[in-house]
Amino acid sequence: MSLLALESIPPNPSRTASPPDAASSSDGDPASTAPEPSEITKRGLDGYVGDYAVDLVAVREVTTPDSSGTYQPISHGGLFDRIRLELELEGIGLTEELHALYRGGDRYIGLAVTDLKSRHGDADVVVGWFNSHDHSHAATLLLGERVMVCFNLALHAEIKVCRRHTKHIRRDLPGLVAEAVGRVRPRVDEHGVRMDRYRATGLPERGAHHLIVRLVEEGALNPGNLRRVLREWREPEHGEFAEAWNVNRLYQAITAQGGALSQMARRHRSLHGVLDDWCVERERANDPMVRTSRPAPEPVGG
Numbered sequence: 433m434s435l436l437a438l439e440s441i442p443p444n445p446s447r448t449a450s451p452p453d454a455a456s457s458s459d460g461d462p463a464s465t466a467p468e469p470s471e472i473t474k475r476g477l478d479g480y481v482g483d484y485a486v487d488l489v490a491v492r493e494v495t496t497p498d499s500s501g502t503y504q505p506i507s508h509g510g511l512f513d514r515i516r517l518e519l520e521l522e523g524i525g526l527t528e529e530l531h532a533l534y535r536g537g538d539r540y541i542g543l544a545v546t547d548l549k550s551r552h553g554d555a556d557v558v559v560g561w562f563n564s565h566d567h568s569h570a571a572t573l574l575l576g577e578r579v580m581v582c583f584n585l586a587l588h589a590e591i592k593v594c595r596r597h598t599k600h601i602r603r604d605l606p607g608l609v610a611e612a613v614g615r616v617r618p619r620v621d622e623h624g625v626r627m628d629r630y631r632a633t634g635l636p637e638r639g640a641h642h643l644i645v646r647l648v649e650e651g652a653l654n655p656g657n658l659r660r661v662l663r664e665w666r667e668p669e670h671g672e673f674a675e676a677w678n679v680n681r682l683y684q685a686i687t688a689q690g691g692a693l694s695q696m697a698r699r700h701r702s703l704h705g706v707l708d709d710w711c712v713e714r715e716r717a718n719d720p721m722v723r724t725s726r727p728a729p730e731p732v733g734g
Contacts, residue, residue, distance in 0.1 A: 484532040488512070494537040497565050505597050506605070508533075508540040511563045511571055514606060515542075518613040519559070524548050526559070538566040548616065551624035557616055570594040571601070573609055575616050577623070591615050626704065630680035633711045640665055640682050643710055647686065652702035657689045664688055679707050 492509035499505065516526060526544045533540055540563045548557040560574040576590030593612045595605050635643070644661060647653035653661065664685035668674045673684045686703060 484534045486531050486533050488529070488531060490533065491531050491540060491542075494533065494540070494565075502598050503567070504599055504601050505565050506563065506571060506601060508537075508563050508565075511540075511561060511605075512542055514609050515559065515561055515573055515613075518606075518609045519546065521610075522613050522617065524557070524613070524616065535566060535568075539564045539568060548620060550620055550627070557620060564597075567597070570596040571605065573612055575612060576619070590619065626708070627680060629711045630683055630707065631676070631678055633679045633714050635677055635679050635682055635710070637677075639710070643682060643706060646706050647703060650702040650706055652699045652706060653686060654689070657686075660689055661685050679711060683707060 488509070491512065492507075494508050496507040496510075497505050512531075519526065525547045527547050528545045530543045531540070532542075542561045544559050546557045546559060557575060557577065562569060562572040564571075572592065572594045574592050591612050593608045595601050595608055644653065644658065648655050648658070662685075665682055668681065668684065669688070670684070673681050683703070687700075
């Protein structure tokens with residue numbers, strides 16, 4: 433499951449424009465069929481952005497300040513064009529985009545869903561970017577399955593590159609963006625290999641309890657989620673995860689709980705570290721511990 437997120441912010445009183453009306457037919461009547469909800473809508477981003485959401489035309493209309501000494505700003509639209517070009521050169525398309533301007537257009541946030549999927553189709557790659565004309569933050573590109581771009585300038589992702597608006601930014605930025613985009617497919621392939629290992633490595637009830645304790649100790653799991661994780665482990669909400677008692681089943685039970693966006697990247701690293709260790713130990717012991725039938729759960733107090 434991928435995460436594409438914006439931190440909630442208060443409404444902008446300086447923006448009075450209303451969102452466009454619903455699609456209408458030529459005679460003014462509402463369109464007979466509504467479009468399917470987009471991925472961005474499903475993730476709830478439209479509501480987070482509110483009146484800060486704009487189209488790409490508005491992004492391109494923002495005036496870029498003149499260079500001054502070592503300060504070398506770049507246009508908002510130019511950053512987006514460079515990112516999109518490098519993605520296209522890698523054969524990666526953007527299926528949906530979301531653009532937002534705030535602070536009078538001095539700050540620009542972009543988010544998009546790509547058409548790059550994992551081998552099992554259980555994860556997609558999202559991209560975020562940020563640019564400023566007020567010296568607040570470097571030009572930034574973020575890529576991964578979990579991308580966080582906040583209006584308070586908290587920027588997190590598995591792949592992140594930044595370039596300050598100083599001398600030679602126009603020379604350096606294309607290479608930095610190309611290098612970051614070039615790391616995406618290997619990361620997706622790595623994710624596929626990891627998930628294959630999780631599916632192939634059995635996990636009994638007692639082993640799941642052991643890993644859950646380790647995950648709490650490593651800070652990868654909030655203790656307040658223990659009961660929900662155990663319930664999801666034993667009775668997965670999604671039927672496809674109920675077919676086998678393996679590491680993937682526990683992984684899905686844990687990631688289904690969500691959590692604070694600011695801690696997501698760190699917790700996911702710890703989660704993979706603990707689960708990867710279990711898989712390696714099982715492989716070294718040559719003991720796959722395959723479970724083909726439901727184990728009898730041990731009672732949990734309360």
